[in-house]
Amino acid sequence: MSAALINGLAGAGGGIVAELITYPLQTVSTRQQIERDPSNSTSRDGIIRQMYQVVKQEGWERLYGGLTPSLVGMAASQGVYYYFYQVFRNRAESAALKRWKKGVGDGSISIFQSITVAALSGCINVLLTNPIWVVVTRMQTYKKTNKMRPTHGLPCALDETSRNAVVENIPYRTSHVVQEVYDDAGLWGFWNGVTPTLIMVSNPTIQFMLYETILKNLRRKRASNLKGADGLTTLEIFLLGAIAKLGATLVTYPLLVVKSRLQVKQGLDDDKRYHYKAD
Template sequence: MSDAVVNGLAGAGGGIVAQILTYPLQAVNTRQQTERKAKAKYAAQDTEAALAFAKANPAQKQRGTIQELIKVIKTEGWGGLYRGLRPSLLGTACSQGVYYYFYQLLKNEAEARVARSKKLGNADAAVGMLTSLIVASLAGCANVLLTNPIWVIVTRMQTQAQAQMVSEIAASNVNARPSKYAVVPSVDSATTSTSSSSSPVGGQGTLDTVKDLYKEAGVRGFWKGVLPTLIMVCNPAIQFMLYEGMLRKLTEKRRVTSRGSKHVSASEVFLLGAIAKLGATVVTYPLLVVKSRLQAKQAIGGDKSLQYTGTLDAIGKMIRYEGFSGFYKGMSTKIVQSVVAAAILFMIKEELVKAARALVTKQIKIPKVVLLKSAA
């Protein structure tokens, strides 16, 4: 089994475990990112409209992670925290497997080129930070193009209840007052209204979500948000650049073990993975919010200012109607979720790779022992 395949399978295994453990945080974060609430832009136009907007959108601070978790449990039950888990696990396995496979494949090629360069007399040849960044970026692009449809479906499932609640309260607003003063309500007011209603909150399965998405946007809908996601390949690129740089510095100071390798503990890998992911997340978070906005259901409420036709349209409308703070909604939740998930993933992946290599080494030695016994 090649090193690229071993790393691909190990990455998929680590990703699945990390996804299961941190999924509720991811589901909550997606809801925070896709909560569309414009500023009170009606205030300068009409006093009555301003009052209506203020009533539907009470001023409040962004809910924290714990508050958002409690809100989801109250309105949707514990199942609301795990909606879309199955396609998410499939997406994680595919994403991590594809990413690590191509990453290791390209990394091996880069290292082979360095080895050939050294044989030709270039003693200073080495795989530098820029090469690592390019390798990680190319692996990330392959991953995005192949797995984006899965993540669009997951985002839709995670935000179903949110979209349903806003749609219901928006419809009641339209029926209750003249269209001139129609406003887009906040999710809080939608929650209050829907909680007293007898209609079920969110419940589409994977197949129904696929049909709904296809009906809304056709085949192209499955690649919604692919542009900001492609730009976001710099996230794992930055993450792996930081991780491998810190790991290289750490291993340089370690002694070679009896097995011929330098030992790095699981807890150290966990810490390095967490630090690397933290740095990458802070830099690229606004792109993640734009991606989630594009992948979520657009036809909610009646305000076109909060619905997007593409990446540039989303960025422009978010700046105009929500301000730059809109690009950082739910960032604290994402930092906790992504840092913990990345740390778990790196730790499990490294342990699985070590176990696989040890198993292969052991299998190679077994025939020699058998041959010695048979000769005796």
């Protein structure tokens, strides 16, 4: 088994475990991102309070709406990313080694090359898996109501009360969402939100730049310390990484909001001011 395939499988397994643990938080977060009305109380509620409201009004299962396609998406995303990352890195290292044999460089890839490899892998991942995340976003944001939603295959002869009763008992399955996306926007609807998602590939780059900048400044301040410039504890390195990730997330979070609003269903009865188009 190749190193690229091993990395892909390991990434997929780790992604599935993380998704199972954090999924309810993701569901609530996505719902908050698509809230268009700032006067709505749900847009101001905390995570725990909103989770309570979802359970109270819609049941526990709504916190896990879309979990199955999400697990598939996470496994696919992590697998695709790490597979292509290893493939591109192997090629970059091979090229660097050839240059070294010719007397150019030291045989290792540069930081810029590492960032490029990560960015290319991220872009391929986004393009291949975006359809899955469109489905997941719609399933996370679907809310149980008494309103009739479009369905396929229900008898037209049913009166309105009967149709509503039937619709209320039909689970919002993955197959329904796939058909709904296709009916709304055709095949390209599965790539709604792909542009901001591609831009968000820069998140790890921003994180790395912040980490290196903070680390450089900290080492400069400690240059005269008895521990020396490299005297950083494991906890300090962990905190530096967390701060850098927080900074990168704050910078790219608006793009995440835009992505979610592009992917969520645009209701025909919604205020037209709150409709979003991927153009």
